[in-house]
Amino acid sequence: MDEVNRISNVRQRELGRLLKQLRRAAGLHLSHIGELLGQSESKVCRVEYGTAQISAAEALLVAGYCRATARQIHEVRSFFTHPDLWVRRHTDGTAMVNSMAAAELEAQSLVCHAPWTVPELLQTDTYTSTLLTFTGHPDGVKGLSPLLAARKSRKKRMVDSFRGTMHFFIHEQTLTSTVGNHDVMRDQVAQLLNPDFGRRRCFIRIVEKRHGAAGLWEAGFTLLDYDKHPTVAHTTVPSGVVFDEDPDSLASLQLTASMLKQTALSVVDSHDWLTRALHTV
Known part of the structure; x- marks a missing residue:
């Protein structure tokens, strides 16, 4: 495959899911796609499961054969841009969030570091x-x-479906700064004390101010470890969300995660901290 058509593992898996959805919506069998591409059914199956690659031209050919809409064809084409880093932009917020969910649902474990806001998966709807109203959106309200x-x-x-473990590191200043008003923050702290994911697989740890300002801990990130796939990180940047599988980048984030595990309050002490905060917010 040409270097310009090389795609990353996390992108490959999501592309496979999209092509499978298009094929099924068109009422086609694996054999139809295999005949179109001159490949075996098993190869097409591996493409759909993300364990085999497909070129941009082949993917677009499949999309057209499945009578994909213009928007769906644009979506297929987007998987082959910027091969080293995959960016899902804020301007297409729904696709961005769906990509995050698709990558997260397959993971065995999730480690999230949120230095400035409560992690999205733990936020109340009001928070x-x-x-989002405060930060705004390119298309307005x-x-x-x-x-x-x-x-x-997401x-x-x-x-409903995630069965792995989740580790969240939240900085103290995130919960002592007010988003909205005190009622919003009080409800948010109460949610952290009883997360929707359950306390048996959702571990929340507080990083106290005495360990330094949140900015010293770099930007927020989520590390995703898989049973059968390489580790993936996604990081929110001003333009959107970046999915990163570069070994050097991952090593740096894993080092930060290791330091946070040594520095943050234990799960029990963090729960006590949140209980006290509930009465002072």
């Missing part, structure tokens, strides 16, 4: 709405509604 719906759907899918 999320208030935060009209653009916020589908993004809010996508975030809510959280529900994770609550």
